[in-house]
Amino acid sequence: MTLAVSRHGHACVRIERAGRALVVDPGVWSDLTVLDDAEVVLVTHEHPDHLALDALVARATAGLPVRAPGPVVAALEAAGAPADALRTVASGDELDAAGLRVRVLGERHVVIHPDLPVPANVAYLVEDLVLHPGDSYTPPPAGTAVDLLLQPLGAPWLRLGEAADYVRAVGPRRVVPIHDALLSDLGRGER
Template sequence: MPSLTLTTWGHAGVRLERDGRVLVVDPGTFTDPRMLDGADAVLVTHEHPDHVDVPRVAAALAADAAPELWAPAPVVEQLAGAGAPAERLHAVDDGASFDAAGFAVQALAHEHATIHPDVPRPANVAFLVEGTVLHPGDSFAPAPPGTSLQVLAVPVAGPWMKLAEAVDYVRQVSPRVAVPIHDAILNDAGHGLVDRLVGGLGGAEYRRLAPGEPLEVPLAG
């Protein structure tokens, strides 16, 4: 059965690999810089620094054999202003489907969750990869009807959420495996609490991955 390899690299950073091709999602300021090594394509869900390290990503896009990037328009504008080549930047919105380095990707627009009524909510695009891995960014974006998710990258900590919402999100989306992300603000005790509650109540297999630890994700043949 065909498969891809999923690894996490701190906070919201997720890396997918298949057939020698590499797709990276949300290489922000809290992620290990190595997650961009050898990347063929980059997806960014929204403009907050913990999801896109603009100087580092712009430099990667300007290098030889650089990846291409897909993101909401405000992210594209920031990267262009930081020197990223325009031909490697692609603005996406709800419903866009595209090929990113051989990975089939669908963009699912879902506004950033509310931090506070006085804090503006940026555009946030969730990404469904190969119809089976969902990265929601800072949202609880539902999977399209009929989707059979293998992996949900589930946010578990942040100023815009409470833990019960993570549990309910896993129950709603019903993936085979829930992999926690968005947890850089937690200490070890916080990780343990999150793992007990989301892992115990979500109703899906729950896998906390160490940085770079591989998870094989089966794909439809």
């Protein structure tokens, strides 16, 4: 059965199959109505453009499960999200998320600047078909035929040549740009 993938602002995507949906990276520049009937949320890392903290605390309190690396789970708990709605994920984990098989890959964000700490960042490989790397160049496991790569397009850490090399290394059938709000009127403060 085919997966339906839709963008909901910046790095936020919704992945659906058979009427069931998961959401990846609902951040502050996302259309958060995408969470209304989602079954689970996956977060790649703690930056606000990938994590709308207050909205996710409210949704987790209402029972929406959130899966994320440790620093994200800690931030959600510190902000009042109930521990029973949260689960820490790390590279090598496999999840059933809204009836979809999700493999958790990678561990770190791309280096933004040598003087800044490198945050935790996981990538999500859904059904071995859709790869959401967050802010990383995490490759899929060897031999994985990625159908759709969600490729960041604009960021302070992004270097165009590295992004092109990443696309070539992954070798997806299709690429959809994400992480583009900084290139919009919103990102330039013109809204």
